[in-house]
Amino acid sequence: MKTAAELLADIPGLAGVEPVTRVTIPARLDYTYTPGGAQSRFLTALTGQRLIGERCPECTRVYIPPRGVCPTCGRATTEQIDLPEVGTVTTFCIVNIAAKGLNIEVPYCYAYVLLDGAHVSLHARIGGVPHDQVHVGQRVRVVWNDRSRLQDKPSLAAISHFTPTGDPDADPETYRRWM
Amino acid sequence: MPEVLSAPLIVEFPFTRSTGPVIGAFLTGLRERVVLGIRGSDGRVLCPPAEYDPVDAAELSELVRLPDTGTVTAWAWNPHPRPHQPLATPFAWALVRLDGADTALLHVLDAPPPDPDDPRATRTGLRVRIRWAEERSGAITDIACFEPAAEEPQP
Numbered sequence: 001m002k003t004a005a006e007l008l009a010d011i012p013g014l015a016g017v018e019p020v021t022r023v024t025i026p027a028r029l030d031y032t033y034t035p036g037g038a039q040s041r042f043l044t045a046l047t048g049q050r051l052i053g054e055r056c057p058e059c060t061r062v063y064i065p066p067r068g069v070c071p072t073c074g075r076a077t078t079e080q081i082d083l084p085e086v087g088t089v090t091t092f093c094i095v096n097i098a099a100k101g102l103n104i105e106v107p108y109c110y111a112y113v114l115l116d117g118a119h120v121s122l123h124a125r126i127g128g129v130p131h132d133q134v135h136v137g138q139r140v141r142v143v144w145n146d147r148s149r150l151q152d153k154p155s156l157a158a159i160s161h162f163t164p165t166g167d168p169d170a171d172p173e174t175y176r177r178w179m
Numbered sequence: 180m181p182e183v184l185s186a187p188l189i190v191e192f193p194f195t196r197s198t199g200p201v202i203g204a205f206l207t208g209l210r211e212r213v214v215l216g217i218r219g220s221d222g223r224v225l226c227p228p229a230e231y232d233p234v235d236a237a238e239l240s241e242l243v244r245l246p247d248t249g250t251v252t253a254w255a256w257n258p259h260p261r262p263h264q265p266l267a268t269p270f271a272w273a274l275v276r277l278d279g280a281d282t283a284l285l286h287v288l289d290a291p292p293p294d295p296d297d298p299r300a301t302r303t304g305l306r307v308r309i310r311w312a313e314e315r316s317g318a319i320t321d322i323a324c325f326e327p328a329a330e331e332p333q334p
Contacts, residue, residue: 001230004203007242014213020206020317026193028263033188040184100193154184 038068041080043154049144051083053118061119085142087115087122087162088170090179094131109134113162114175121178128163137169201230204242209321212311216243216280223281247309248328249277254288256298265324271301275325287324300327 004019035043038054042065045052054066054077061070062081069076092111098104109131112121126134127143140162150158198206201217205228208215216226218241221234232239254273260266265287274283288307290300308328315321 001238002200002240004198004200004207007200007204007240008207011208011213011215011242011244014204014208014211014215017207017211020198020203020210022195023198023206023318024193024195026191028189028191030262031188031190032185034183034185037183040182043184101191 036068038066038077040154042066043156046156046158047147047150047152047154049147049158051085051115051142053081053083053115055079055081062117063120064115064118064122081117083115083117085115086165087113087118087140088175089126089134089136089138089140089162090114090121090175091136092126092134094134107131111140111162112179113140114178119178124159125161126163127161133164135169137172137175139165139167139170141165199230201228201239204228206317206319206321208244209319210315210317212247212315212321214245214247214277214284214309214322216245216277217241218243224279225282226277226280227282227284243279245277245279247277247311249275249280249284249307249325251288251301251303251305251307251325252276252283253303254298254301256301258296258298265320269295269298270324271298273301273307273325275307286319286322288326289324290327 004021008014008017008019042052051064053062053064055062056070056073056075056077058073058075059070063077064083066077090112092109094107095110096107098106109126111124111126113124114121126140143160143163145158145160205215214226215228216224217228217239219225219239220232220237224243226245228242229239231237252274254271256271258269260270266289269292271288271290272285273288274285276283288301292298292300306328307325310323310326312321312323
């Protein structure tokens with residue numbers, strides 16, 4: 001297979017010009033996102049530094065963020081539950097590649113945090129601890145972002161990150177079913 | 180129940196792609212205001228060019244310089260252009276077979292209609308010409324669009 005420059009060598013006016021070898025083609029989708037009633041309640045509560053999940057009336061599992069319906073039973077989740085600010089790391093990774101347009105310094109630790117009383121994990125960053133000390137079972141607490149910076153706009157950005165509480169690790173029996 | 184929220188959400192993947200020798204040459208040509216096709220195993224000229232022959236899969240390498248005029252072979256009217264589409268006014272997506280080529284190139288045709296919902300100015304067989312972009316970088320958008328050519332239809 002010849003190169004682009006070799007293919008162009010015989011074309012009048014194009015011989016010797018710098019050949020194109022790469023193109024950047026952004027694929028872009030513009031949405032208007034509507035989170036629905038349950039997630040709107042969750043996001044609005046975050047601005048007041050509250051963590052609200054919802055319980056399935058059938059299997060009694062608690063979902064956070066709530067989607068308004070239990071994915072297992074198909075029942076509407078009508079009961080709101082205030083969840084505590086502490087939970088357990090159920091998995092994590094260290095991210096070393098900076099995504100374009102994401103204003104986060106790398107490396108950072110990204111984890112699932114199972115809040116006490118919840119049956120699904122929240123996605124969150126872990127901070128305030130060297131990355132090589134983050135581990136599954138670690139007990140962590142939410143660190144809120146400065147409320148004035150958020151201008152009371154409902155957003156996941158209300159949560160800055162989670163940081164270790166320093167308590168002993170959770171008993172694996174408390175989270176192994178919800179990893 | 181609180182107000183149901185709503186916010187803009189933009190999902191964007193900034194893909195960078197290697198162009199390879201043939202598409203690389205094609206895009207280099209566009210940057211220099213030249214359209215290149217490629218000759219297939221059966222002698223047909225393919226534009227846009229392919230690296231491998233669509234019939235017998237042979238590696239192709241004979242680039243053919245084509246003029247900037249051609250004929251519309253098919254089109255679809257777009258009465259309400261979306262943001263980021265090539266033109267802000269109603270236009271046609273068109274397949275254009277350039278003179279000297281045997282296949283057609285998909286691009287945009289700017290043939291202003293009598294009114295926005297009436298594509299009458301656009302038709303199959305219309306003779307068209309490339310309108311080059313002012314600033315070209317080696318991309319398909321170096322062709323700003325096609326526009327009607329001021330000449331009689333060819334037989």
